[in-house]
Amino acid sequence: MLRFALSPTGDMTIDDLRIAIVNFIVAQKRGEPFLVRMDDTDKVRNIEGKDTEFMQILEKFSLTHDQVYHQSEHQSIHQTLALRLLEEQKAFVCTCTNTDSSTCSGTCAQMTEDAYSRLKAEGTPFVVRLKAPKETICFNDIIFGEYNAIPEETGEPVILGSDATPTALFASACDDMLSNISTVIRHAWHIGNTPKEIHIKTALGYTGNTDYAHLPNIENAPSLKQLFKEGYIPDAIINYLLLLSNPKSEQTFFTLPEAIAWFDLAQVPKTPAVFEMETLRKLNREHLLKMDDRQLSMLFGFADAAIGKLAKVYLEEEKASTVSELEAAIRPFFSPKSFDGEMGEKMSILKNIIWEAPMLDSYETFEAYLVKESGLSGDALALPLRKLLTNSTEGPALDTLYPHIKSYLLEVIS
RNA sequence: GGCCCCUUCAUCUAGCGGUUAGGAUUCAUGGUUUUCAUCCAUGCCACAGGAGUUCGAGUCUCCUAGGGGUCACCA
Missing domain, CATH: 3.90.800.10 (Glutamyl-tRNA Synthetase; Domain 3)
Structure with missing residues (x-):
């Protein structure tokens, strides 16, 4: 059995999450059960509700467990x-x-x-x-x-301890023994505890064999909360953390189930991994691109495949890499536009023309129609039109955006 | 202080006795693109220091310096 043990005394960190993922993947690889253990022996430092929060995070990352318990139950x-x-x-x-x-x-x-x-x-x-x-x-x-x-x-x-409660070290050793943990995978800073735990288990007469794998820490890591807030999705985070753990893997873009096939615990470097946001961004973009169109749109408050396709234009052109960036780019399409200034005048003209225009299937015919009706062309047309449609002065080429928003035209320009 | 780990271009790194020391990002130059960006080509730039082993050391050994971790009634 593999175990992921965590104390409900603070937020789950990137390090913790990586350890959970690696434990999970090794359990899957070997067909052994996966135990989640709340090491809640420190009654003073325990934070109410952290345990359920941890379980929600594990669920979010699809790290399913076979068993879960609080260490205090074994006191x-x-x-x-x-x-x-x-x-x-x-x-x-x-x-x-x-x-x-x-x-x-x-x-x-x-x-x-x-x-x-x-x-x-x-x-x-x-x-x-x-x-x-x-x-x-x-x-x-x-x-x-x-x-x-x-x-x-x-x-x-x-x-x-002096209050007759088992210490964390002892409780952990006992539970590893009782659960018959085959390989303990955890933070590298536990490595100095390992001889003590072996000593405890030996004293208790345990004859089972336990392997140990201590994972170095990840330097420069942001908090999980920050990653969620900025719109990084679980698939990308898992991908990245596994890549840091097996940097020599042939694949760089993969899903958790794919990684189970080739992941190798022995290939984890003993040097600390350095968290690089740029790499995660790239992977996040790729994972978003692979998503179903409609599901993608749901991540930022829509429920329509066309909006998902629109988002993918931004992803493909690297205008956006996270959910929040997509939201920031696409939401304004549907928010009220400002018609002030010289640009605003042209926008008003275009708006009125579009309002009366027939449904035009391709951007070429749409643009040609606007040129004919407004007398504008080149930048004098492109910029106000871009502003009118996307509420921004920059973005992907309009002809790539048009097919995905043409059915929303009247909504967008109002 | 004891023990453990680490030190390669500006940055992140590949390397596990013989390499023109490779890649990615950044930067510079040129080109593509009638938005921003992208993209392509070219260029610049590194083995912490010192001994030793060896025909040969970024790679193995030792020393020095610097960085990180750990030595709890915390995990």
């Missing part, structure tokens, strides 16, 4: 496991107040039963620490390669 199991380690003398009670040390700074490990009972009676706060391993812990990270941690590095990790 009593984790506590039981911690107590078992205590009984087996693999863990010990520690009263050191020194919180910035990964080891007990005193001799708590030698505490006697009597001393322990007295502690409890007096209500002195204490934590439970796992004893340090005796040997160096080694594992082979799929991305970073061999990693060795001497016993001092692993230390004596706290497994139960």
Whole structure:
């Protein structure tokens, strides 16, 4: 089983999303189930509603899961496991107040039963620490390669906090064990936790094998909210994040299902990826171009294939790459025009001519008709006409726009 | 401080012992296009520094400098 674990203590980041996608894709590749886990052990920092927000985002990206749970549901199991380690003398009670040390700074490990009972009676706060391993812990990270941690590095990790709740590290190790996670794929900054987790699982008698793949961070990444607001679509974002993860792939433009065939976890670079908006823009444009015309128009408030085709003219000519840019280009077609100034006079003339004109099928006949009726030609005609039709002084050639707006002509010019 | 990762044109990068060190963006020049833009051609520009291994080092080893990450009762 693969898992995507995230704490509901803040917004989902681009890094988080990439990790979710990679977990999903590896699960699909291997035909293993995909678990979504809310690591909500920190009651203070948890933010109400973040968990449902995460699920909505995953749904938006079509990352379907087979199982989902909150880590807090397992709290009593984790506590039981911690107590078992205590009984087996693999863990010990520690009263050191020194919180910035990964080891007990005193001799708590030698505490006697009597001393322990007295502690409890007096209500002195204490934590439970796992004893340090005796040997160096080694594992082979799929991305970073061999990693060795001497016993001092692993230390004596706290497994139960002073409020008797399992620590995030311990809870995570326990749940990975209980869910029998085959490969842990997560942020690179967890790599130093890995020896501690291996140590915990070993102490609990876990014999299953767990592979690890730590993904480097993505530098310079914008927030997901910003990307959504600017009109980047999920297909393009997935495409880009997978491209950053497998930069040597032969394809650069693809969908998630296509990528499942060739994606290779071992090919993820260990150097941090740099987020480049330009590349995403290009992919976004391509994905928008591939969409169904009518669906495309629905992204910015229309429901008509002709408007979708109109949008594609802007996309093809690279006048727009995002949904919000399309909206900014096409909405004004239908908003009231200004007829002020010299340009406005010509626009009024053209407007009246078009109002009376018959339905003209091609731009050539339309333009010829306007030339004949208005006496205008060249730029004197093209510019006011462009302004009248598109409410802008620039854009794709009018003859490419005309076929898609001719059925809206009267609406557009009014 | 310990441990891990990184350093190639202005920018993002390819490269995994022998290359004229490749591409993309930017920039410059010329051309196409009666809007803006596009597009085409050409040009400019790089291996952090130092030792070593080798017939041969951007590539392997070590040192120096600089950047990032991590060492919690946070994930």
